[in-house]
Amino acid sequence: MKTNSLFNPSAQFLLPIPFQIKKKKVEYPRVVSLWLSPLGNGELSFKPGQFLMVYVFGVGEVALSIAEKDETEESYVLTIRSVGTVTRALEHCKQGDIVGIRGPFGKGWPLEEAVSKDILLVAGGIGLPPLWSTLPFIFKDRSNYGEVFLLYGARSPHDILYKESWESLSKQKELVLKISVELATSRNWNGSIGNVISLVDSLRFNPQSVVAFVCGPEPMMRFCAYALLKRGVAKESIYFSMERNMRCAIGSCGHCQFGPLFLCKNGPVFSYKTIEPFLNIPEI
Amino acid sequence: MTASQFLEKKKILQRADFSQLIEAIRTKGYTLIGPVLTETAISFGEIHEETDLPIGWMDIQEPAKFQLKRREDEALFGYNVGFQSIKKYLFPPRQRLFSVEKKQGALFFIPEETPKEKYAFLGVRSCDLHAVFVQDKIFCKGSSYDPLYAKRRQEALIIVVQCGQASGCCFCRSMGTGPKAQEGFDLALTECIDRENHFFLVEIGSQRGEEIATLLPLREVTEEDLRLAQSHIQNALNQMRKKVNTESIKDLFYNNWEHPRWDDVAERCIGCSTCTMVCPTCFCWTVEDSSFVEGLKAERWRRWDFCYTMEFSHLPTGSVRSTLKSRYRQWLSHKFGSWIDQFGTSGCVGCGRCITWCPVGIDVTEELAALREKPDL
Numbered sequence: 001m002k003t004n005s006l007f008n009p010s011a012q013f014l015l016p017i018p019f020q021i022k023k024k025k026v027e028y029p030r031v032v033s034l035w036l037s038p039l040g041n042g043e044l045s046f047k048p049g050q051f052l053m054v055y056v057f058g059v060g061e062v063a064l065s066i067a068e069k070d071e072t073e074e075s076y077v078l079t080i081r082s083v084g085t086v087t088r089a090l091e092h093c094k095q096g097d098i099v100g101i102r103g104p105f106g107k108g109w110p111l112e113e114a115v116s117k118d119i120l121l122v123a124g125g126i127g128l129p130p131l132w133s134t135l136p137f138i139f140k141d142r143s144n145y146g147e148v149f150l151l152y153g154a155r156s157p158h159d160i161l162y163k164e165s166w167e168s169l170s171k172q173k174e175l176v177l178k179i180s181v182e183l184a185t186s187r188n189w190n191g192s193i194g195n196v197i198s199l200v201d202s203l204r205f206n207p208q209s210v211v212a213f214v215c216g217p218e219p220m221m222r223f224c225a226y227a228l229l230k231r232g233v234a235k236e237s238i239y240f241s242m243e244r245n246m247r248c249a250i251g252s253c254g255h256c257q258f259g260p261l262f263l264c265k266n267g268p269v270f271s272y273k274t275i276e277p278f279l280n281i282p283e284i
Numbered sequence: 285m286t287a288s289q290f291l292e293k294k295k296i297l298q299r300a301d302f303s304q305l306i307e308a309i310r311t312k313g314y315t316l317i318g319p320v321l322t323e324t325a326i327s328f329g330e331i332h333e334e335t336d337l338p339i340g341w342m343d344i345q346e347p348a349k350f351q352l353k354r355r356e357d358e359a360l361f362g363y364n365v366g367f368q369s370i371k372k373y374l375f376p377p378r379q380r381l382f383s384v385e386k387k388q389g390a391l392f393f394i395p396e397e398t399p400k401e402k403y404a405f406l407g408v409r410s411c412d413l414h415a416v417f418v419q420d421k422i423f424c425k426g427s428s429y430d431p432l433y434a435k436r437r438q439e440a441l442i443i444v445v446q447c448g449q450a451s452g453c454c455f456c457r458s459m460g461t462g463p464k465a466q467e468g469f470d471l472a473l474t475e476c477i478d479r480e481n482h483f484f485l486v487e488i489g490s491q492r493g494e495e496i497a498t499l500l501p502l503r504e505v506t507e508e509d510l511r512l513a514q515s516h517i518q519n520a521l522n523q524m525r526k527k528v529n530t531e532s533i534k535d536l537f538y539n540n541w542e543h544p545r546w547d548d549v550a551e552r553c554i555g556c557s558t559c560t561m562v563c564p565t566c567f568c569w570t571v572e573d574s575s576f577v578e579g580l581k582a583e584r585w586r587r588w589d590f591c592y593t594m595e596f597s598h599l600p601t602g603s604v605r606s607t608l609k610s611r612y613r614q615w616l617s618h619k620f621g622s623w624i625d626q627f628g629t630s631g632c633v634g635c636g637r638c639i640t641w642c643p644v645g646i647d648v649t650e651e652l653a654a655l656r657e658k659p660d661l
Contacts, residue, residue, distance in 0.1 A: 006424050006434040006435075006437055006438040007398075007431060007434045007435045007438045008429065008431060008434065009398060009431055009435075011429045011431055012395055012431065013427065013428075013429065014381050014382070014430075014586075015381075015382050015393055015395050016382075016393055017393065018390065018391045018392075018393065039390075055584075057384060057386060057391060057575065057582050058384075058573055058574060058575025058579075058582035059573055059575075060571070060573040061571070061573075061584075083600035084600060096389070097389075098389060098390055098391045099391075100384070100391060100393060217601075243599065244597070244599065244604065245596070245597055245598050245599055245604075247569065247570050247571055247589075248428070248569075250427045250428045250429075251426075251427050251428045252422065252423070252427075252428035252430065252567070252569070253568060253569050253570065253571075253589070254567060254568030254569070254589070254591070255568070255570070255589070255596060255597070257614070257618065257622070259538075259622055260621075260622035260625035260626055262626070265427050265428075277538070281541045281542075282610070283604060283605045283606065283607060283609075283610030284541065284604075284610070284614075
């Protein structure tokens with residue numbers, strides 16, 4: 001190895017840059033959306049499905065998918081469920097606070113695979129944000145695609161993300177939207193009740209010409225794939241966004257290994273065909 | 285001049301002149317790191333003079349056993365490998381990544397300063413040299429590029445000592461990493477002791493190595509010198525008993541995730557992470573964040589992490605690898621299998637440290653052989 005050209009001081013992949021919280025919204029208890037805006041000229045160019053590493057001063061860093069770019073606010077929207085120390089700190093951040101950002105990282109959803117095909121987006125719970133980010137990209141070139149379906153499963157009517165957007169979205173003629181909740185104790189829920197996978201079964205699409213993007217808890221994604229495979233969808237046409245513990249996001253720290261794959265740099269989006277050999281191996 | 289042209293340059297350094305090598309390296313501004321005796325073993329430490337070296341000592345290594353023993357001669361490098369490699373210098377166990385200052389609510393991220401250390405490593409074995417090549421593939425390339433590692437690596441002067449013996453745990457021959465280092469070093473020494481004659485065959489591997497060599501009183505090589513150096517390496521080969529069959533070794537794992545041997549080894553493994561700590565290629569790390577008490581400054585540190593801990597695979601839903609079986613399987617299958625898919629090389633260099641230092645004597649060569657046995661179902 002030539003050792004005279006190894007050192008590149010500008011390659012600081014582990015150093016965050018400061019972003020400001022422009023806006024904060026509580027989606028439902030313990031889940032917030034944050035609008036993050038670069039200080040100075042820090043525009044992020046991202047593919048839907050990519051993620052950021054968000055650093056909270058003195059607390060730590062967490063991987064979060066970009067839900068959307070809000071052009072009017074010049075911000076990137078992240079939706080966070082408070083489950084650990086860093087996400088809890090983010091839950092309690094205030095408008096105006098500064099956080100550190102690295103990224104975007106990973107491979108996003110392969111929208112190019114979906115050209116001239118139907119697109120099936122299946123989200124479970126907090127798995128919605130990474131899929132949400134595809135919508136503006138799809139609508140921008142809507143004529144490139146066939147039917148577009150968005151299936152979203154939430155625990156209850158109270159646990160539905162982005163409530164203010166659904167009404168306008170449901171009026172979109174070019175989007176088939178279905179929401180299902182597992183538990184509807186409220187009287188004013190008129191939608192479906194049950195698992196999001198049951199929505200897949202009732203859908204009319206062409207299995208030979210559909211690309212499915214799935215994000216949610218791993219068992220939900222697996223059963224979604226089984227349902228799609230049963231309908232005759234090819235393994236290559238089903239994509240998952242996977243989750244594992246991440247520290248670095250650049251394929252260095254070793255935490256997110258899934259068999260030979262680093263979820264951070266080889267994923268987090270993978271075709272079912274790629275990950276099938278490892279999906280059913282417990283504790284891999 | 286290319287590396288291969290340097291490699292044809294072989295000279296002889298007399299034992300009596302060895303201190304001049306140490307002097308030359310230190311004169312060039314290097315911090316010299318080499319083998320030193322600890323109370324019970326051999327490790328790497330700073331070398332100021334030749335008496336810091338483990339002169340006249342050897343090691344006896346077997347699974348779960350490392351024993352120092354006096355040699356009959358006064359060899360400077362008459363041992364095999366100590367419990368740590370030079371990894372701890374190039375990729376330190378703890379390293380600050382950045383500090384952050386808070387001023388009027390704004391955050392200022394301050395990158396870690398470029399490392400100033402200029403290390404010379406003396407007594408690097410071929411296995412450990414290959415381990416550096418393995419870590420280069422992780423830290424010097426692509427997305428996982430690490431400027432802190434790359435800077436130290438770029439500055440490092442590597443002086444190999446070719447092996448003249450093999451321990452009861454060595455298996456570099458199976459991994460294709462030794463016992464003789466062929467290239468990638470600045471200088472390589474072969475220590476030859478023959479009755480009254482004690483000298484080093486010096487192979488020059490780079491311009492940097494040449495610059496050191498020109499400062500030394502070297503003499504020309506004779507046929508007899510080369511024969512003696514050759515027999516030295518042959519001795520290491522003859523002593524090496526452990527073997528690994530590396531044929532289709534990736535598939536050995538990919539086809540055997542549920543082999544009963546994993547349960548068997550999990551009964552013996554105590555999950556202590558020692559094998560990963562002594563491994564010269566293990567690269568996993570985690571971070572520690574902290575803020576100073578006034579709340580105006582924070583730091584992020586990286587430290588080695590170990591796939592044997594529950595926290596390693598922590599998710600909000602629980603640890604992905606909650607059983608010791610799955611954690612041992614992760615380590616072994618990564619080291620010998622999936623590493624090849626990730627970095628185009630095995631993660632094992634056959635140094636045998638994981639066998640020697642395993643408190644319960646788990647021998648990876650035996651585990652790999654057992655995985656090749658068809659399970660009785």
